[in-house]
Amino acid sequence: MTILAAIAAIEQLTKMHNRKRDIPATRYYFWLQIGVNVALVCCVFLPLKDQLFPFLTNMSSVYLICAIFLIGILLCYLCERRIRNIRVGKDKYQKLIATFKKIN
Known part of the structure; x- marks a missing residue:
């Protein structure tokens, strides 16, 4: 995931x-991150949890980790949706940027 995040960051810099x-590497990274977070949320409630997350000793810490993963899923989805809107030309800031370019 770190290597893919670095590739997505380089794509953003370019x-x-x-x-x-279109930024395909970034889109691929966001969808993969959503998949990994969903898998980790599922693993938190399976017996596999003890090997993956030995620090989860009580249910309140399990719910905290699940909340963090769910926030990550939501943020990745919102970023992907924003990229899709830019790609299809429905971005709400596109008109503002075009107006700014005309002025300058």
Whole structure:
């Protein structure tokens, strides 16, 4: 995941010089991150939890970890949705950016 995150970050940095709308590596990373978070949420409630998360000793810590994973899933989905809107031309800031370019 760290290597894929680095690839996505490099792709984001190249967006400053490249004006293409699609960023496939970043999109792939977000969907994979959603999948990993869903799998980890499922593992928290399975007996496999003891090997993966030995620090989860009570149910309140289990719920805290689940909340963190669910927040991660939500944030990845929102980022993916934003990328999709930019890709199909429905981004709400696109008109503002075009107006700014005309002024300057």
